[in-house]
Amino acid sequence: MSETDAVPQPEPKVLLLVDGSSYLYRAYHAMPDLRAVPGDPTSAATGAIRGMINMLQKLRRDIRADYAACVFDAPGKTFRDEVFPDYKATRSPMPDDLRAQIEPIHEVVRLLGWKVLNVPGVEADDVIGTLACMATQRGLVTVISSGDKDLSQLVNEHVTVIDTMNDRKRDMTGVEVEFGVPPRLMVDYQTLVGDSVDNVPGVDKVGPKTAVKLLKEFGSLDNLIERAHEVKGAVGENLRKALDWLPKGRHLLTVRTDCDLKDHIPGFPELEDIVIGGQDVEKLKEFYERFGFKGLVKQLEEHAVPPELLEEHAKAGRARPVPIQRGGYEEPDLSGLSQATTLHYETIFTWEQFETWLGRIEAAALVALDTETDSLDEMLARIVGLSFSTEPGLAAYIPLSHDYQGAPDQLPREEVLQRLKPWLENPDKHKLGQHVKYDRHVFANHGIEVRGYVHDTMLESYVLEVHKPHGLASLAERHLGRTGIDYETVAGKGASQIGFNQVPIDKAAEYSCEDSDQTLDVHLALWPKLENDRKLRFIYDLEMECSEVLFRIERNGVLIDAQALAQQGNELGNRIMQLEREAHELAGQPFNLGSPKQIGEVFFVKLGLPVVKKTASGAPSTDEEVLEKLAEDYPLPAKILEHRGLSKLKGTYTDKLPQMQHPRTGRVHTHYAQAVAVTGRLSSNDPNLQNIPVRTAEGRRIREAFVAPPGSRIASADYSQIELRIMAHISEDEALLRAFRENMDVHRATASEVFGVGLDQVSSEQRRYAKVINFGLIYGMSSFGLARNLGIETAAAKSYIDRYFQRYPGVKQYMDETRLSAKSKGYVETVFGRRLYLPEINSPNGPRRGSAERQAINAPMQGTAADLIKLAMVKVQQVLDAQQRRTKMIMQVHDELVFEVPEDEVEWLRVEIPRIMAGVAELRVPLLAEIGVGANWEEAH
Structure with a gap:
């Protein structure tokens, strides 16, 4: 069987093991002194119980497992106490108020769907080790949740330890990074260092660094014992004193993987008795009420399916199974009805149905809303239909303008939208969507300004898992295990694809209702992961606020001078033809300047130019990097580079921008993609306003065509040296901090430091070198890269970096x-x-790993810069609104905000916008925003 014919292998099943003893101590110390009866000092403490519930619920949301167990230490002695009577002798006894919470903790863990294990005579670590070993033998992946470093010795390619409290992952790489030795040497390492918590001595005066050094030199503890006579100094003397103890110490510290668990897991070593289960909702509610956990009771009630909906589900003619466990959303146990909920999707054709659903969405705490339109162009799209979902599994579709032959009568679109308008524009009626910025535009095209969007599943995913796809289909499959109907199934594909207004209403209704239903379900899975994480919640709230500002920027658009672009296009066309003639003359023959094959023949066959590098197929390369290298010595490659640059400028901007003017506004409206760049930066497209080449005079002239209407000016506000300032803040380097705090020319200051001259003696060439070094190191540039950039020897570049x-x-x-x-x-x-x-940060592929390491250095700075400009956008818009200014934000480009400002607000803007931008965050160095004003965008720089 060929590789392409291979049968895809199923994902291995997952065993999730929780070190319950570690968890309960953490829960006890992390939570406040909660009481079963709040305010009653005589009431039993409940902090550990509540903390345990929180941690297990979060863990279950974060990790999808097939088998799971929570393992606790049983009271009484183990074999270690017999081997070493002083084992754990220095540990304080368990606090009485924690001891009183043990049994309730075991009870609630079971009610949450976990197998509880506490094996007499066997420590929790040994039970975990045995289960992990059994799982590996059966082809399972094991995830152990614990803060105990002892369990790191179990780590291998199938077993990972996670420490959720410290957000630490101990896989094979993580263990070695944290401790300096691979997992297979962790027992040896611990034996040398000892374990003060369990009162197991190691080698006197041997700490972690010395232990790592010894194990790297001798390879293992056995080799070290055998060659102890070779170790010099006090370390060698202490090692030789401990030789009789070390085997016993290793025995005490080794986690067992061969415990007999048959009496505790029926059928062991099979693991079917610890299949992860569902919550016992009724008994959980009783438990929560007994211990005064009102918030958890409310949470259970909010996630319960109302009785009238159960009745509707039971009567529904078209039902589809949905799994009980939906990622982070715990579906109530409906086993008395069926093994899964049913979906009830309704199509609204009558005003009676409409009024019923209007009442339902008015009463709902959160409604998922989805539009179906006749265009993907958000400035032109008109509504074909709407869908809503108010409960998991319950949704409705209102067809409004399906106009295929034989389409049934539908409610009039404008009247439906007018009746919905009060709810849509009410900020207190909370709404949810997938990519809500698009839907805002669609409603705006109908004169409705939607307020009350509080969640966007695309942005939830972007904040939680930026490196993964954020489309609804991907989210539903990844977090819910649900697959849905794709657009091509209902509308066709390619040349035969029809508009949504031509899709039969029954198919359209199912497709749209499913979108709303899945959006609500995905939100219920993702939101708990964001809600209580302070940092991620801050970023998510920022993204939601930014989405609204971007909607307004896109809506504003920018005015362009089509006549100026046409004139520049003609000039570029003439220059392009001239370059083509000059290139033909230099080549001694005509050829296609856009054909890599013909360029290669001219370069390497006819003219005999040197081959810089080759393509994957072995042919000499003519890519831009090669042309730039050859252009240093030969005129023809320079002509081709200039020809390429001007052709792109003409095709992308001077010819295309006038065609992109909106027929109604006469402006160009770019689209800002918010959930694309992993650094958090925005991406502009249709047209791309962020890639206009401004290093050339021709590129800068493009910006001259971005103009203000009569009575207004264009203003540009730009953060100064933002990534260097962020580097100073993050690194806390005193010299760099001082340069910014004292408002020095930072490149001159760097040149002074690197070249060892006074500030007033720095030459322009030295400052240029320092600037390249400053920005190059931010991007993880190597000495080779710096040498190539500066045109110097690698050794000299390395010397500069070392001095830096x-x-x-x-x-x-x-x-x-x-x-x-x-x-x-x-x-x-x-x-x-x-x-x-x-x-790719731990990739075995060297170049990929190296690239990821460079990204690791730069990404925090790029990402922080992205956060700052978003904070600035949001704050500036708030001020503009609060003061009822007529100034409008019309573009965001990298670290720059562009405004269209009435002439009577120019002086206010010159003072206030830099002040607002500089004040959005307090770093260890001052933020600085500079502003320029002109008749066009280029003049404003």
């Missing part, structure tokens, strides 16, 4: 620590807590 790090040691420390942290966690964070994932 000597002068700015905080920067070097930040880079080293960031690489290690990224390898351990798999992600880095911005200053504000945005997570930037690096899937």
Whole structure:
């Protein structure tokens, strides 16, 4: 069987093991002194119980498992106490108020659907080790949740330990990064260091660093014992004193993987008795009420399906199974009715149905809303139909303008929208959507300004899992295990695809209702992961606010001078033809300047130019990097580069922008993609206003065509050296901090440090070098890259970098620590807590891993810059609204905000906008925003 014919292998099943003893102590110390009867000092403490519930619920939301057990230490002695009577002798006894919570904790863990294990005579670690070993033998993946480093010795390619309290992942790489040795040597490492918590001595004066050094030198504890005579100094003397103890110490610290668990898990070593179960909702409610957990009672009640809906589900003619467990949303147990809920999707054709549903959405705490339209162009799209979902499994579709032959009568669109308008524009009626910015535009096209959008599942996913797809189909499959109807199924594909107004209403209703239903379900799965995480919640709230501001920026659009663009296009066309003639003359023959094959023949066959690099197929490459290298010595590659640049400028901007003017507004309206870049930066497209090449005079002239209407000006506000300022803040390097705090020219200051000259003696060439070094190191540039950029020898570049790090040691420390942290966690964070994932950070492929390491250094700065400009956008818009200013934001480009400002507000803007932008966050260095004003965008710089 060929590789392409291979049968896809199913994902391995997952065993989730919780170190319950570790959890309950953490819960006890982490939670306040809660009481079963609040305010009653004589009432039993409940903090550990509540903390345990919280941690287990979060864990179950975060990890989808097939088998699960929560393992506790049983009271009484174990074999370790017999081997070593002083084992754990220094531990304080369990506090009485914690001891009183043990039995209720066991009870609620069972009610939450977990198998509870506490095996007499066997420690929890040994039970976990045995289960993990059995799971590996049966092809399962095991995830152990614990803060105990002892369990790191169990880690292998099938077993991972996670520490949820410290957001730490101990896989094979994570263990080595954290402790300095691979998992297979963890027992040896612990034996040398000892375990003060369990009162197990190690080798006197041997700490973690010495233990790592010894194990790296000798390879294992056995080898070290055998060659102890070779170890010099006090370490060797202490090691030899401990030789008789070390075997016993290792025996005490080794987690067992061969315990007999038959009496506690029927059928062991099979694991069917610990299949993860559903919650016992009724008994949980009784338990929560008994211990005064009113919030948890309310949570259960909010997630319950109302009786009238159950009746509707039972009567529904078209039902589809939905799993009870939906990611983070715990469906009530409906086993008395069926093994799954049913879906009730309704199509609204009458005003009576409409009024029933209007009452339902008016009463609902949160409504998922979806539009079906006749265009993907958000400025032109008109509504074909609407769907709503108010409860999981319950949705309705209102067809409004399906106009195929034989389509049934539908409610009039404008009248339906007018009746819905009060609810749509009420900010207190909370709404949810998938990519709500698009739906805002669609409603705005009908004169409705929707308020009350409080959630967007696309943005929830973007904040939680930026490195994964954020489309609704992907989210539903990933978090709910639900697959749905795709657009091509209802509308066809390719040339035969029809508009949504031509889709039969029965198919359209099912498709749209499913979208609303899945959106609500996905939200219920994702929101608990965001709700109580302070940092991620901040980023999510920022993204939601930013979405609304971007909607307004897109709606505003920007005025362009089509005549100026046409004139520039003609000039570019003439220059392009001239370059083509000049290139033909240099080649001695005509050829297609857009054909890599013909360019290769001219370069390497006819002219004999040197081959810089080859393509994957072995042919000489003519890509841009090669052309730039050859252009240093030969005129023809330089002509082709200029020809390419001007052709792109003409095709993308001077010819295309006038065609993109909106027929109603006469303006160009770009689209800002908010959930694309992993750094949090926005992406502009149709047209892309962020990639206008401004390093050339021709590129800058494009910006001259972005103009203000009569009576207004264009203003540009730009953060100054923002990523360098963020580097100073993150690294806390004193020299870099001082340069910004004292308002120095930071590149001149760097040149002074690196070249060892006074500030007033720095030459323009030295400042240029320093600028390249400053920005290059932010992007993780190597000495080779710096050498190529500056046109110097690699050794000289390395010397500059070494001197830079000597002068700015905080920067070097930040880079080293960031690489290690990224390898351990798999992600880095911005200053504000945005997570930037690096899937290749531990790749065995060297170039990929190196690229990820460079990203790890730069991403926190790029991401923080993205957060800052978003904070600025939101704050500026709030001020504009509060003061009822007529100034409008019309573009966001990298670290720059562009405004259309009435002439009588120009002076206010010059003062206030830089002040607002500089004040959106307090870093260890001051933020600085600079502003320019002109008749067009280029003049404003």
